[in-house]
Amino acid sequence: MSSHQQHGSFSPFKRIPADFSVSALIVGLIATMVSYAGPLLIVFQAAKAANMSDALLSSWIWAISIGSGLTAIVLSIRYRTPVITAWSTPGAVLLVTSLSVYPFSDAIGAYLFSAVIITLLGVSGLFSTIMRYVPPSITTAMLAGILLSFGVQVFVSLQELPALALPMIVCYLLAKRWMPRYAVVFSLLVGLIAAFLLNRFELGGIQVALVQPIFTLPTFSLDAIIGLGIPLCIVTMASQNAPGIGVLQADGYNTPASPLITTTGVASIVLAPFGAHGINLAAITAAICTGKEAHPDPSKRYIAGIACGAFYLVFSMFGATIASVFSAFPKELIAVIAGLALFASLSSSLASAMSDVSQRESALITFLVTISGISIAGIGAAFWGLVAGVIANLLLSGDVRKWVARKGNHP
Template structure:
């Protein structure tokens, strides 16, 4: 009996560690990037009701996936919305076909992501895109968004300065909570300088809004294709790498298939994409969830439950964002993406072999150019890929000579 009590106590301690880590994973994942997702949905034409619907479905589908796969596999498998994909949307323009065309692109992206999970040659084809080019495309998109806080700071320092100062101090003292604390500061700014009377707190029940998808070729090239590329290369593949780095070897096809299918099913309600968690995955799969990797899986379940609760609170979150002064939401999104910009830029411009092609990709993606209604992210990938192919051809001819 004396040996049983310490063992039970150790098990309970391990479970509590995992549960706390999972809740932190969910809270950080949601609060640190919801502004990016909201800004992205708005940029491609979503109304406040449609954006609320999309955020709600994203939270519910990724929460359900976390619970189901962590429970069944006994591994801390976590899902998240595609933050790089949302950043891509935030730098895009409303398609010629409007919001229905954007929804059609979300649907197509979900189907393509599901196919990548089922058809290995397709997955290898996407994986064959040089990481440097995919990172450069993402960095170009993020660059446009990450300058927003500082432009807004110059235009309205009284509103933006408190948020930037809180973010900077938190980044030094409690790095993980920098964006959530900046979000708290933003809420305080809304209450003081915004329009709190417009919050509409009398009607906070989640409501799903259906949009019939429209398949528009321009939107498919400008939104769906880059969305699949950045979601696969910046989220799904790194997410698997994070799990493997902590000793987990899950079969990747079921969660990836679920993510693609859930994206397609939720697209008509405004959801852009979900995927395997990458950065936040370490919170649930790493030592912070407990010393024994076999007992960390409750962290994935707790993360999923946290997402489900956050999904129910989405109308309040969107109401606060809608009442915020001009530039505040974009500033939160830009601050949240600075770390991703640094990582993607370092990956893009590191190896000398691909540096020129990556720099071209970054420049075109950041230029905001639009040709035939298709934005710079797609053309950046085309330009960089073409230059890289020509450089490789020249190299082969030089070696042959």
């Protein structure tokens, strides 16, 4: 068990008020904002490509939001770890081109098939067994590769909208020196003020309405299962759950993978008839919540996971409306605050990845493959980065099995 996780005989709920912090609350909000400002827009694209009705789209957003919220809260409290869950972003990308090919009820059946397979992988412990073959330097190198583009976007935004980005960066650096715990919080406030003064909020398209979930009876076709269900399962496990576990490990949380995968799988099964294409572990937004920006004490960062889940639940009630709210924010604001919130995770991941001299080249290969953005068989670069790193490590040193044996002797 990780040193970050301390279990006593008392109820975990009793610790929440004492462990609460404003920084964890704000970091949880930022993680939610990043989810809605980016990955949710892919859901909109998929719905538009399939000519989906506004009612079905609203139900879909409600389902993935409430599923992410409930699982994040339950798992964060249960393991006192900032377990951040989300909907499958690569899965949504897959749906942009695939959803229109099948009847919607067949797509729901494919979602259920994918969710059942993912749940079985969690219950059986097979996923945990596979992850034990990946050395920590390689998982942290993969994480660094995932986060790199977010750090770069801070300075791309500086070129595109300096009047917004520069005050945010300067505020972050000054606060990092004098009040490091609230550096991201102050930077967000400065960004909101700057966006307001620059008249960069586009509020005209916002319409507020409560969601009405729609239940769709699933049907099952072999074509949809093969063409949609199996690829959805593969990309979710390889491009979301594997990096999600890597994020937790990179910040020292040795939370067992099986119950996390199982819980998100069960949530996906329950919510699939309402349109949820998959609930899984988050990577990018998780890194925002697992780092020092949430709280200096790692054992109190789970509050960020609870906060993120709570914001998901609040936003879920407004379905498609919430995306229009975040789309009203200037894209530079979202890019800068996400990048700044990930600075600590990016720097620690790079340092950790290169700390073991014997695995430095393997970690470098993982990092380079991950940032390359390659996609093979519909599976993203993060997974292929892991594969390349493990193979390189085996070829260079042949010590993968020895490392697994050492880990087995020292849980």
